[in-house]
Amino acid sequence: MYDIIIIGAGTAGISAYKEAIKHTQNVLIINKGPWDTTCARVGCMPSKVLISTANRMHDIQNAQEVALNVKSAIDTSQVMEHVQTLRNRFTRATLRDVESWNVEHKISGEAKFINPNTIEVNEKQYRAKSFIIAVGSTPSYDQNWKNEIGDKLITSDEIFELNTLPKSIAAIGSGVIAIELAQAMHRLGVETTIFARSKKVGVLSSSTLQNIAQDELSKELNIKFEVLPSQIKNTESGVEIHFTENNQSKSIHVDYILNATGRNTYLPSLALENIDPAFSDLKKLPIDLKSKQLSSLPIFIIGDAFTRTPLQHEAANEGREVISSCLNFPKVSNLNTLTPLGIVFSNPEMAIVGQSYANLTKSNIEFITGFVSYEKQGRALVLGKNKGAIEVYVDKNSRKLLGAELFVESAEHMAHLLSWMIGEELTIDDILKKPFYHPTLEEGLRTALKHARRQLR
Numbered sequence: 494m495y496d497i498i499i500i501g502a503g504t505a506g507i508s509a510y511k512e513a514i515k516h517t518q519n520v521l522i523i524n525k526g527p528w529d530t531t532c533a534r535v536g537c538m539p540s541k542v543l544i545s546t547a548n549r550m551h552d553i554q555n556a557q558e559v560a561l562n563v564k565s566a567i568d569t570s571q572v573m574e575h576v577q578t579l580r581n582r583f584t585r586a587t588l589r590d591v592e593s594w595n596v597e598h599k600i601s602g603e604a605k606f607i608n609p610n611t612i613e614v615n616e617k618q619y620r621a622k623s624f625i626i627a628v629g630s631t632p633s634y635d636q637n638w639k640n641e642i643g644d645k646l647i648t649s650d651e652i653f654e655l656n657t658l659p660k661s662i663a664a665i666g667s668g669v670i671a672i673e674l675a676q677a678m679h680r681l682g683v684e685t686t687i688f689a690r691s692k693k694v695g696v697l698s699s700s701t702l703q704n705i706a707q708d709e710l711s712k713e714l715n716i717k718f719e720v721l722p723s724q725i726k727n728t729e730s731g732v733e734i735h736f737t738e739n740n741q742s743k744s745i746h747v748d749y750i751l752n753a754t755g756r757n758t759y760l761p762s763l764a765l766e767n768i769d770p771a772f773s774d775l776k777k778l779p780i781d782l783k784s785k786q787l788s789s790l791p792i793f794i795i796g797d798a799f800t801r802t803p804l805q806h807e808a809a810n811e812g813r814e815v816i817s818s819c820l821n822f823p824k825v826s827n828l829n830t831l832t833p834l835g836i837v838f839s840n841p842e843m844a845i846v847g848q849s850y851a852n853l854t855k856s857n858i859e860f861i862t863g864f865v866s867y868e869k870q871g872r873a874l875v876l877g878k879n880k881g882a883i884e885v886y887v888d889k890n891s892r893k894l895l896g897a898e899l900f901v902e903s904a905e906h907m908a909h910l911l912s913w914m915i916g917e918e919l920t921i922d923d924i925l926k927k928p929f930y931h932p933t934l935e936e937g938l939r940t941a942l943k944h945a946r947r948q949l950r
Contacts, residue, residue, distance in 0.1 A: 494620045495521045497819045498612065499603045500763070501627035502591065504722045504805050505796025506568060506811025509595070510594070516820055518595070521621070524604040525615055529587040529795070532628055540579040544838050546572055547680035547894070551840070554740045558877030569645050569681050573655055605764040608792055616783055623791035623819035627812065628759035630797040632659040642727045646750050649674065650937045657682055659748035667716065671753035672839050679714055686745060692718040695843045696835055698851035699884050704902045706843065709880055719837075725750065756940040759800050768792075783827040785815055791822040800813050804835060832916040833896075836905050841867075841881040844908035847896030847915040850886065853897055859889040863945025865937045867901045872932040873917075878902035883937060885911075887945045892920040894942075903934050910935070921946050 494516045499506050502524035513520045519859055531644045532538060556563040562914045591599075602614040611620050618877040631646035639646050647655075649670050660683065667689035679685040680851065694710055697703050709725040717738060728746070758775065764771035768790070772778060778787065778799070783792045793815045796808035814828040837843035842928040853860050863885040872880040888895050914924055927937045 494610075494622060495519050496621070496814070497521075497609055497623050497625060498523065498619060498621035499625045499627060500524075500612070501796070501798065501806070502528050502549040502630055503627060503629045504532055504797060505629075505798075505808035505847070506625070506627035507587075507591070508809040509627060509795070509816060510812075511599070512813045512816040513819070516816065518598075520593075520598055521600065521619060522598055523600045523602060523604045523612075524599070526942055527584075527626075528591045528599075528601075529584040530805075530908070532796060533587050534580065534827065535650040535653060536924070538583045540649070540677075541838060542576045542579045543653070543681075544573065544677045547677035548840055550682075551680040555877075563861060564609060567583070569658055572658055572681060573653075576653055600679075600842040603762060603914040605762070606767045609768050609792070614942055623822050625812075625815060625819060626760070626763065626787075626792065626794040626798055627796045627808075628755040628763065628798045630758050630803065632752065633755050633757045638752070639770070641725060641903060642750065645727065645732050645748070646752060648752050648809075652751060652830070655749075657705050660684060661731070661747040662686075662745045662749045662751055662901070663688060663722075663732070663745070663925050664751045664753055665721070666753040666755075667691070667718075668753065668755070669695060669837050671814075672710070673837065674751060674753065676839055677712070678935055682931065684747075685715065686747065687714055687716040688721050691720055692861075695837045695839060696845055697843055697900060698845070698849040702850075702884060702898050702900050704884055709841070710839070712908055738856055756797065756803065760798055774813050782829075784818060784825050785811060785828060785894070786818065792818065793818060802833070802835065804839060806834075832912045834908060834912045836908055838905070840899050841905035842899070843877070844904040845896070846908045846911040847900075848886065849896060850884065851899055858895070859950045860886050860895055861889055861945055862886055863941040863943070865941040865944065867934075867937055870934070870937045870940075872934045872936065873902060875932065876902060881905075883941050885938070885941045885945055887942075887949065888922050892922060892949060893918055894921060897941075901934070906934060907938060911938070921949070 496515050499509050499522040510522045547810045553565055604614045606612050611618055632650050645830040658681055660679050662678055662683055664671045672695050675685050675687050680933055720736055720738050722736050723733045726733040731746050731748045732750055733746055734921045739834050760775050780787055780794055784797050793812040795815055797803045818825045835845045866882045868879050883899045885914045886896045895913050929936050
């Protein structure tokens with residue numbers, strides 16, 4: 494009997510394994526498919542390569558924003574090769590690490606539960622004192638569409654396998670993945686149409702920032718808000734999409750449909766109903782959100798397999814933290830949680846740090862909102878990136894910074910600063926005593942914080 498069996502070798506599973514072997518060598522990790530991570534192979538990394546190239550091309554074509562007249566001939570024929578070359582470099586680094594592990598600790602195959610302390614892999618059974626389930630997730634899509642158009646329907650797992658950029662594409666969805674990839678494709682010269690179920694882009698929960706983001710992104714992108722395809726057809730020239738817009742029937746032809754409407758967990762593959770028939774309803778699994786424990790069992794579900802925040806750093810943290818509960822069961826500990834931090838690599842970038850506007854409005858916390866527009870912010874003007882805005886949320890009584898939402902240039906960097914401030918429980922007065930160099934984008938944060946402080950007074 495093993496001390497711990499880990500099912501899944503993505504970010505969460507790898508992190509769990511590395512922590513586990515610090516305490517015991519009686520460990521087994523099982524994985525179906527490639528022994529790398531969603532992030533390296535089809536997620537964070539290849540998408541950022543594509544986005545980086547797209548943004549560089551956009552800056553060249555819009556150099557007039559910094560008083561330059563540029564005539565350029567841009568060849569995009571090597572873009573996908575570049576994406577795949579760097580993607581392969583990232584995955585090789587992960588695979589080299591995995592290959593260094595003890596071979597007796599690793600099994601390739603699909604695991605299914607036989608009972609609460611037994612799984613079966615490749616027709617052989619293995620028992621453990623505790624289990625970590627880190628099987629991850631897969632993009633969702635409409636099977637009827639797949640049956641109709643076949644490989645012309647692609648997901649975020651497949652888009653990076655294209656040998657060349659398509660001439661046209663339709664993205665279904667307006668969330669994080671859809672906006673990032675659609676904007677990148679558009680900037681690389683691909684005729685791009687976005688179909689959005691709602692009138693929302695990305696993750697921003699503030700209605701003020703949502704309106705700014707919708708207006709700004711709509712200037713560049715063809716976003717059809719509250720419009721979805723009513724019918725799709727496979728044709729020799731591509732995919733024919735029919736839809737209704739402004740009470741008019743319309744249609745377009747595209748090379749591919751990119752389905753980016755969310756992800757589904759791989760939990761169904763584990764036959765959890767063999768542990769308890771009630772577990773057949775995955776939407777009602779009794780998982781403790783603080784400890785990640787399944788019911789009262791020595792089974793813990795981490796990472797994208799079951800999460801509200803499918804983020805790489807959150808998955809890695811859960812993998813490390815859950816080992817203590819596995820080794821000390823039945824003593825189960827709550828995981829040390831990180832300050833919430835989510836970033837969307839659109840342009841301008843979006844970010845939510847700490848508590849969002851929506852979460853705060855649902856709570857009983859009295860808070861005030863500090864606001865700054867970046868349309869006239871000094872450093873943003875210098876960069877020709879003077880778009881968007883920031884909101885900061887401050888507790889009315891304690892004066893502590895609770896959260897922030899951003900839609901600006903370099904939000905990824907300012908969001909980190911804000912998350913560290915929130916993690917240290919700094920007050921608005923503490924923060925405004927810190928240095929803000931001139932001229933920087935961070936000075937805009939100071940403006941928003943001062944706006945909040947004036948309301949407190």
